Amino acid sequence: MPTMNMIQALNDAHKVVMRADEDVVVFGEDVGYFGGVFRVTEGLQKEFGKTRTFDAPISEGGIVATAVGMAAYGIKPLIEIQFADYIYPGYDQIVSEVAKMRYRTGGEWTMPMVIRTPYGGGIFGGQTHSQSPESLFTHIAGLKVVVPSTPYDAKGLLIAAVEDPDPVIFFEPKRIYNGPFDGHHDRPVTPWSKHPASDVPEGHYTVPLGKAVIVREGADLTVLAYGTMVHVALAAVIEQGLDAEVIDLRTLVPLDIETIEASVQKTGRCLVAMEAPRTSGFASELVTLVQERCFYHLEAPVERVTGWDTPYPHAYEWAYFPGPKRMKTALEKVMAD
Incomplete structure (x- = not known):
């Protein structure tokens, strides 16, 4: 292959x-x-x-x-x-x-x-x-x-x-x-x-639209991410030694809400990570959906780690990214509540 x-x-x-x-x-x-x-x-x-x-x-x-x-x-x-x-x-x-x-x-x-x-x-x-x-x-x-x-x-x-x-x-x-x-x-x-x-197969194959994938199974926390932030999330939970379930959404619309709901109901905690600015970002939609569907299973408020609400900073690009430091702070908060 x-x-x-x-x-x-x-x-x-x-x-x-x-x-x-x-x-x-x-x-x-x-x-x-x-x-x-x-x-x-x-x-x-x-x-x-x-x-x-x-x-x-x-x-x-x-x-x-x-x-x-x-x-x-x-x-x-x-x-x-x-x-x-x-x-x-x-x-x-x-x-x-x-x-x-x-x-x-x-x-x-x-x-x-x-x-x-x-x-x-x-x-x-x-x-x-x-x-x-x-x-x-x-x-x-x-x-x-x-x-x-x-x-x-x-x-x-x-x-x-x-x-x-x-x-x-x-x-x-x-x-x-x-x-x-x-x-x-x-x-x-x-x-x-x-x-x-x-490892990418030759020829034709498809990954279905609207189907997320669990890239790391866990029992204590659900982390929702997509794109680059999947890798940042994986690095962060491994570094913190958490038994976290990391879900790669892959498709934002249609959203695989069933996989998200099942995971959060199992773990009782949720963190959402995205690179985009915080206000009105897709992370807000994810937080709302989790609250609506999993409220009685949650043991702590849903946290989100995002970019800043600023024009993209050229000189401070790597400080802008939601990296391990901000992920660590959010993970500690959601696990402490």
């Missing part, structure tokens, strides 16, 4: 779906000849030609609008927004057209399209290359929102997203494109080549 990092796994997923279905087309800024800023689309134009993998003008609104027309016609656009920070010019099209098409046509038309975009920090990109805007899309009815944390999941989830008849926003955590990080330094904890989730 090949060993891949997340970039290679995503690239392989593109090849799988494009070889299987000639209606799948890939476009975006620099995705053609150049192969994308992070090389996720490298080699696609050479294999599939310029009519199926091509560069678009620097106009995110135009990219999304073009994909809407294609999807309505029956083509399956798999588009890239170069950074999640650039997606806002296309937000109106996503909210008003992409998310609403199935509903406004009474199910006559669907939107079989995927919008891929790298999100979060980790490359010292400052305010305009490091944001985590996932909550802006989880709030929009009609969209599915996916965030992988491993190469294996990245490939399987992307193939599942392309095969889904409804629109999917696919956030790729750029900090772990090449390997998981420890939150302290700009280096991997373990290279993907030594990480079990780097």
Whole structure:
């Protein structure tokens, strides 16, 4: 079984779906000849030609609008927004057209399209290359929102997203494109080549949308995380010596609330971790759901560890990240109550 990092796994997923279905087309800024800023689309134009993998003008609104027309016609656009920070010019099209098409046509038309975009920090990109805007899309009815944390999941989830008849926003955590990080330094904890989730099967397979995975079983505490924060959470609970159950959500919408509910009812305690700013973030939704569904099982208030409510700090990127120090404080609090 090949060993891949997340970039290679995503690239392989593109090849799988494009070889299987000639209606799948890939476009975006620099995705053609150049192969994308992070090389996720490298080699696609050479294999599939310029009519199926091509560069678009620097106009995110135009990219999304073009994909809407294609999807309505029956083509399956798999588009890239170069950074999640650039997606806002296309937000109106996503909210008003992409998310609403199935509903406004009474199910006559669907939107079989995927919008891929790298999100979060980790490359010292400052305010305009490091944001985590996932909550802006989880709030929009009609969209599915996916965030992988491993190469294996990245490939399987992307193939599942392309095969889904409804629109999917696919956030790729750029900090772990090449390997998981420890939150302290700009280096991997373990290279993907030594990480079990780097074993990526060849060919076609899918990871179902809307299904979380328990990456570490435990009895004393449930930790909910997604993307990069899965690895930070794992490192923190191991460092603290806690018998914690860590759940990788993988898909934010639809959310696997059944797995969350069963875990919290078992452990009686819950901590939620995300990189995005605290106020109105997806962690708030998770806290609310846990309180609503598991209140009588809780032995302590639900805690959350998040980014700051500030514009993304360029010079203090690694201080901004919710790392082991803040995780330790929250873990001690939820276990002490």
